[in-house]
Amino acid sequence: MARLELDRLSKRYGDFHAARDVSLDVAEGEFLVLLGPSGCGKTTTLRMIAGFVEPTAGTVKIGGRDVTTLPPWKRNTGLVFQNYALFPHLTVGQNVAFGLEMRKVAKAEADAKVLDALKLVQLDHLIDRLPRQLSGGQQQRVALARALAFRPDVLLLDEPLSNLDAKLRHDVRVEIRSLQQRLGITTVMVTHDQEEALTMADRLVVMRDGAVRQIGSQKDLYERPADHFVADFVGRSSFLSGTMAGDAEMKTAGGLTVRCAKSLSGPAVMALRPERVYVGREPISGQDNTFPGEVEFVSYLGSLIDIHVRLSPQDRVIAQVPNHDSAALPAVGDTVHVGWAATPAVFPADSDMRA
């Protein structure tokens, strides 16, 4: 158990920046998730922590010890691979014992620790099986036991759930999280699945193009996204683009004047969470913004309904409303009113992003 510090960690391959100036401070016992689309640098960062990728610049410290130049086998990290990477020629017990054996732990003590680790994941009855005789979920848990058996300073999880089916994924998420909390082990997980990230993490790091875009709690990311990318990647938003017209006002591409809770200048994008947009037959009172529009599309999700409303030829918003009374729902082509409160989620337009 230890604190993990990354200081301006960078990796360059020629002109390509796989990671740039990644600085993170993971507290003892914290569960940190690196979240981002593929190619964002999250896996490179994890591999630099484990020692498989040599950083071009920056340092990695585990428990205050600078390990930047140490090979993987001297770092004392426990890594769970995406494909589990269990040794096919060794039994479950031998797989879990591998790390202890490398640390020259005495046989009797090692046996006890292997059993403990397997009990943690409730697979002690399969100790003599070979990996190929196990289901995907069982292999995943053996991989976890193997990574925990030698009590690493840091637990690293590389998309550990991506090869499991949807049902199992939910259970394993909870299982890993509660195990991690029980052991109080410092953990870094990499994933591209935001739901997985949101349910498991103490803190999240959103990455893109090798750089950290935002670090914060679930609430921070959702309520106060730092930029257009984070607003789009975490949760769902509909976007209005336009130009800042004055103090806390944006003129949209379709000519609407929208009030917001932040002052900028120049081209800007506003992110609206669908559940914060209200729909009604009359102008919405008590909201900073209210506009009439035409219902373009209604998507029936069961307990919730998505209503896509066109405010102008260039401006569309999505409202998500609870399905209290399906008979009262607007139909496509109806004229409705939408309204929302002035939001601070306004960002300078990002040239890489579609509006």
Place this chain on the structure above:
Amino acid sequence: MTGAAVTHTGKAARPGFRLRPGRWALKAAALVAFIYILTPLIFITWLSFYSQEIPSYPPQGYTLRWYGQAIGNQRFIDAFVISAQVGILATLIGLVIALPASLGLARLRFFGRGAVNNLLLMPLIVPGIVLGFAIYVMLVEVAIRFEWNMLNSFGGLVFGHVLLVVPWMVRLIMASLAGFDRTLEEAAMNLGANRLTTFRRVTMPGILPGIVAGSMFGFVASFGNLELSLFLVGPGRTTLPIAILQYLQWKIDPTIAAISVLQIIIIAVAMLITDRFVKLSRVV
């Protein structure tokens, strides 16, 4: 493990007499190939039991005499021992060359990699007689320039046979390296194993089928070789194929058939034993 059960239920689920021309064509082709390969072996086995000295059809009776003659012939026994020694030594030396070479070729990207790869496979393509003559000429040159006479020596023979063994080993070890999941090595290193331990405990067991199969095929290639050996054997030191050839020059009785059958049995048994430990069908 579950293969049999799966096939069974799969078949049961199918309607009885549906025509599957593709499958039948494949089976027929396989049968033709089988017959083509097995027919000579069947005939030589049959011939080895003929009682008459000059093989002619129909057989006048059957005997085990020729097997006695084959086993009792000191020249054949000496030649067999030489062949086995050369084969085993060449295989061991070949392994020392082929294993690091395969690892380098499979994992490193360096200038001339393609050339080295082709060079290592070359002995498979160059006719044995050309290779044998080339080595002979080289050994003559070495003897003249460095006064180190390897001509017709046991060392020279082994040296030549290493060239026969290496291509097989490189091919089969590289095939098993290609199918080897390298994240297993990363897993081992993450768990605290340094490079050497990782290789010993994880990589080696993973590519063992390729190593065993490569050694097996290399040994068989060496054991059965005639053309290359012709240039490299010394007086009183012949390999089994050469002994057979020499015997044939003045006699054609079923002793040759008997010794051939013995050779086939030895190789087949070796293959079967190998297959028990590593499934050859997985690597070849």
